[in-house]
Structure formats: structure tokens, C-alpha cells
Amino acid sequence: MTISTKKFIFGLGFFFLITLIGMIVAASRVPKNFPIGQFDINIPLSSSLDNISNKLESKRIISSPFLFKVLIVIFGGGDGIFAGDYRFTEGQNAFTIASRLTAGQHGLPKVKITIPEGTNVYDMAYIYLTKLTNFNAPKFVALALREEGYLFPDTYFFFSNTKPEAIIKEMRANFDKKISTLTLDTKPGGRTLKDIIIMASIVEEEARGLEDKKIVAGILWKRLDDNMLLQVDAPFYYLTAKKGSFTLDDLKIDSPYNTYLYKGLTKGPISNPGLESIMAAINPVKTKYYFYLTGKDGKMRYASTYDGHIQNKNIYLN
DSSP: OOHHHHHHHHHHHHHHHHHHHHHHHHHTSOOTTOOOSOEEEEEOTTOOHHHHHHHHHHTTSOSOHHHHHHHHHHHHTTOOOOOEEEEESSOOOHHHHHHHHHHTOOOOOEEEEEOOTTBOHHHHHHHHHHHSTTOOHHHHHHHHGGGTTOSOOOEEEEETTOOHHHHHHHHHHHHHHHHTTSOOOOTTTTOOHHHHHHHHHHHHHHOOSHHHHHHHHHHHHHHHHTTOOOOOSTHHHHHHOOOSOOOTTGGGOOSTTOTTTSOSSOSSOSSBOOHHHHHHHHSOOOOSOOEEEEOTTSOEEEESSHHHHHHHHHHHTO
16 A cells, blocks of 8 residues: 555545534534524424425524434434424424434423213314314314214323324224224124114213113114114204203204114214223123113113103103
């Protein structure tokens, strides 16, 4: 190796060393024009690293897209960036930002939200509206209505600015997970999953406690099998948003959810049932009863004849 070759290699190495030191220094500094105050940045799912780098540069969060991409490769190890919303409350250097994005450290508070069993999409939207920041309730309702009955009621932890689409996706995934633990033998009665969920949503509103739910489910399935009207009150809250008793005018509402006018199940679920109600709809208890009511004492009363039902009304509702 000649002296000139050695000098070239040494010079090249020195150049790379200086460049590396410069990159480290640049990555350790917060950009001078970093935005002031709290703000959020959204990283869309399936965004390319180039698009993300350019977006962050345009927002003045990073000063060098090239340096940022190098750090993402180093920190991410090939796994890339976690999508979602990221909150910034102060200036951060490229090391910190790359580390956060590859680890999914969004910097947003998570809010504990409990959706009670039997909550319908409209009431669900109100709950989220009171808990989350700038929540788009109308958009949630528009998207969630097609999933009514399949959004599992549970306790969730969402970021404060979680979008309706993400909430619906997580709730539906939770439903699918819960359902996967059940044995859905629907062939003997010709019941589809949709039938079961509709029945479960009605039972959720009509009874409390697993045993009563099973009995009520058995009564309602039997009414259907005997080609009788279901004649249940629960769907009227879904129709009118009124709580409590319903008027004679309500009973005349022309709707596929009016089980006093139309035979069969309602057009769709009237709420999002819990696991007990779904289990009751799958495994109902067969009895001699055709009628039921909830007395003022909160207990269920059953009757096999209409006369017996009227007698229960006179005794337990007056």
C-alpha cells in the first residue's frame, strides 16, 4: 500500500468520522423553529417512511429527513413506526422523536371508559362524547350503526383523541374475541348469529340475571316458533328514545322494530348485549311459560296463560 493510498483511506475515514459526529450533534439538538405549545401529529397507517419524514419536516418537528430515517432504521430494527396520534408538549430532538415513534410512545393520556351492557350506539356516542377530546359523535353513530349489537360492552382504555373508526374497530374485535369462546350450535333451531345477537339484545333489556335471561329467551324463542307476535317493549326505547312506559300511540308506530305489529325478530339488534345475554339466547331454558313481567320488587314473574299474566299484573304491578 502506497503512502498516497494510506492518506486517502485515512482522509476518507476521517471524513466519515466527522460526518458521524456532525449527525450525532444534529440529532441531539432540538430544531430552532420547533413548534411552541401543545400539539398533536397524526401518523396514518401504512404511511411510507419518506412521507412521514417529509410531514415531520413540514411541521418543523425535524430538520433533517435523511438523519431521521437513519435513526428510525437504527431504533426500529426494521419494524418501522407505530401509526396513530402523537402529542408534543415541548421541543424534542431527533433521537427522542425517532425513539418514540418506533416504540409507539404517543404521549397521550389514556381514558378509562366503561360501556354498560345493553348500551345502544346512540347512548354509546354520548358516553364517548363526555369522555374524549373533540369526539365526533355524529360520525361515530353513522359508522357504528352498521355494527349495532356487535360492539362489545366492556371497560376500555382509549387515548383522549381516539377517532371513532379506531374505537369501533377495537370494540368489534373484542366482540369477535368473546364470541370465539362460545359454542354457537345454531343449526337445530335454524338460528343464525344475527338471530342470536338480536334476541340477546332484546333479552338484555327485558331481564336481569342469567337464569331469568335464559327463561325469557326460552319464552321469546317459543313465541317465534309458534308464529306468535313477540310483543316486547324494549325495542320502543330504540324507536323513540323514551324511557319508561309507552303509550298506545307508540304501539302503532309502523316499524320493523315494532314487535306488536310485526311477527319475528326486530330488523336488527336494539342494543349491544353482554356475554350473559348472548349465552342465554344460545342456551335458553324451555318452560311451560308464554308470559313474563318484572314486578315492582324487581323480581320476574311468569305465566303459562294470558289470564295468569293478567293476574300477575294485578298482583305485582299495582
